Amino acid sequence: MEQIYTNEKLSAESLKPKKSTIEFLLSYSKALSVIKYKKLEFETLLN
Amino acid sequence: MEQTLQDSVLVADYIKGDEKALELLINRHSHRIYSFIFSKVYDKDITEDIFQDTFIKVINTLKRGNYNEEGKFLPWVMRIAHNLVIDHFRKNARMPKFEGSDDFNIFSILGDQALNIEKQIIKDQVETDVKNLIDGLPDDQREVLIMRMYKDMSFKEIAKHTDVSINTALGRMRYAIINLRKMVEKNQIVLTN
Missing domain, CATH: 1.10.1740.10 (RNA polymerase sigma factor, region 2, helix turn helix motif)
Known part of the structure; x- marks a missing residue:
């Protein structure tokens, strides 16, 4: 039998962010709201 | 696009x-x-x-x-x-x-080599005990033991220094160790940590 001596490469499938990371980003986006009042900018992060 | x-x-x-x-x-x-x-x-x-x-x-x-x-x-x-x-x-x-x-x-390679407080205290106690035991030896035996163990001298050098034969120096060392063991047993001293 022929042997494969090369190292196993990281598959394209594995080079993706974790589901939890994406969920965090989406939650962060939903929680963040920026309110502008005249020249002032207010950031609120509601959990 | x-x-x-x-x-x-x-x-x-x-x-x-x-x-x-x-x-x-x-x-x-x-x-x-x-x-x-x-x-x-x-x-x-x-x-x-x-x-x-x-x-x-x-x-x-x-x-x-x-x-x-x-x-x-x-x-x-x-x-x-x-x-x-x-x-x-x-x-x-x-x-x-x-x-x-x-x-x-x-x-696993880099470690803190210093003894902790407990081990340091035990080490100090053991050293003090050993020192007291050595002080209890007869002068000629104590002299040979110190030269051999602490000054790292050879028996040839010890013999020359104390003006005795090598066999006498060896004999004094042997008796010094026997006497130390006896004192340890008699006083029930623990010299390990």
């Missing part, structure tokens, strides 16, 4: 408040951005962190309405990721750290 347009549409939708548009944007480009970061840092955990920070910047900029690169969403995100990768390496250059892996832990 179609995708570029769609990106700009999605960005516009997101700015208007459509959260679903962000999900589509992230899912569409996550692989490219993640791969790009991984190709620079070669560490999945760090890649995950930088990926997250990249999109936090993206979200902050879009929500504040500071985004003005319509139609160039991906290159813009890539540039943010690139800058964060540079920041990561700069930070590590200032504060290099070694991270052990599962197979190899640096702390």
